[in-house]
Amino acid sequence: ATPTSIMVGTGKGAENGILFKGGEHLERTHALNAIVLDKTGTITKGKPEVTNFTGDDETLQLLASAEKGSEHPLAEAIVAYATEKEIELGEVDDFNAIPGHGIEATISSNNILVGNRKLMQDHQVDVGSAEQELIDYEVDGKTAMLIAVDGKYRGIVAVADTIKETAPQAIRELQEEGLEVIMLTGDNERTAQAIAKQVGIDQVIAQVLPEEKADKVKEIQLQGKKVGMVGDGVNDAPALAIADIGIAIGTGTEVAIEAADITILGGELLLIPKAIKISHATIRNIR
Ligand code: ADP
Ligand code: MG
Numbered sequence: 001a002t003p004t005s006i007m008v009g010t011g012k013g014a015e016n017g018i019l020f021k022g023g024e025h026l027e028r029t030h031a032l033n034a035i036v037l038d039k040t041g042t043i044t045k046g047k048p049e050v051t052n053f054t055g056d057d058e059t060l061q062l063l064a065s066a067e068k069g070s071e072h073p074l075a076e077a078i079v080a081y082a083t084e085k086e087i088e089l090g091e092v093d094d095f096n097a098i099p100g101h102g103i104e105a106t107i108s109s110n111n112i113l114v115g116n117r118k119l120m121q122d123h124q125v126d127v128g129s130a131e132q133e134l135i136d137y138e139v140d141g142k143t144a145m146l147i148a149v150d151g152k153y154r155g156i157v158a159v160a161d162t163i164k165e166t167a168p169q170a171i172r173e174l175q176e177e178g179l180e181v182i183m184l185t186g187d188n189e190r191t192a193q194a195i196a197k198q199v200g201i202d203q204v205i206a207q208v209l210p211e212e213k214a215d216k217v218k219e220i221q222l223q224g225k226k227v228g229m230v231g232d233g234v235n236d237a238p239a240l241a242i243a244d245i246g247i248a249i250g251t252g253t254e255v256a257i258e259a260a261d262i263t264i265l266g267g268e269l270l271l272i273p274k275a276i277k278i279s280h281a282t283i284r285n286i287r
Helices: 001-016 024-030 039-043 056-068 075-086 117-122 131-138 167-176 189-199 210-222 236-241 254-258 271-286
Strands: 018-020 034-038 049-055 092-096 102-107 108-115 143-147 152-160 180-184 204-206 226-232 245-249 261-266
Touching: 001 018, 001 024, 001 271, 018 024, 018 049, 018 271, 024 210, 024 245, 024 271, 034 039, 034 210, 034 236, 039 049, 039 180, 039 189, 049 075, 049 131, 056 102, 056 108, 056 152, 075 180, 117 245, 131 143, 131 152, 152 180, 152 226, 167 180, 167 189, 167 271, 180 210, 189 204, 210 226, 210 236, 226 236, 236 245, 236 254, 245 254, 261 271
Parallel strands: 034 180, 034 226, 180 204, 226 245, 245 261
Antiparallel strands: 018 261, 049 152, 092 102, 102 108, 108 143, 143 152
16 A cells, blocks of 8 residues: 555545544455444434323423433433423432443432333333333334332333434445445344334344443454444444444544544544545555
């Protein structure tokens, strides 16, 4: 590889909003044959909104008060929903995030749990007939969370995030370039499949705990693939680092940008196939 053509390649990237941390990344981008994409904030806008809430006013008040302690986009959606309904949030005495499962909080000696099925199972909460309602939301691509107060099931809150407009085209272009495209998410299988379908992805790895994302990338590499990982979150950083090429979403966290080899400005997914095309053009010119 001549230094000049590499410089032209990275320059072409920069002009388009694709920031390669070093020229050597062009060659490794050229070699990729699989792209793994995080769901929330990468494929979707990462600005979820509450679409459904079943429960009484007291439950909503406890739910939103508890979520005030969380930085998760799901929590922001719930707090915004309660604020819009002019619900006054209460003091939280104790708060605990359970990665990949939900949250636990204490509010005026009430124990509040908000999260997925696994969280409720782990705390022996009987959710009665909620399962069918959960499924109905999930097939729609919504993330539904169960709420329990003092060990008793109290309702469901469902949240929807919208896909980025250009996601389907970006994924099609990647597939046309001959890359395998895979979605990786902590969300449940059904919601993940619904979102994947909207953007044209047929391979989904769901219900992955934050600390397991890097292991999943490693597994794909062990199948003999050269993996590009795309993500925005703190959770994604180890996976971005272990991938052959880590691609951070420019609108994402600083930690993700640090861990990645490439940053795409503004979170525009079309820049991913663009980066691949620039790498092909550059490396083919050299050889
Ligand atoms: P993602 O990859 O979608 O960001 P996470 O690993 O952060 O997924 O979360 C996985 C699941 O854990 C969520 O779909 C949700 O069910 C539950 N969860 C995470 N954070 C919260 C929260 N603050 N409140 C309620 N549930 C949560
Ligand atoms: Mg994300």
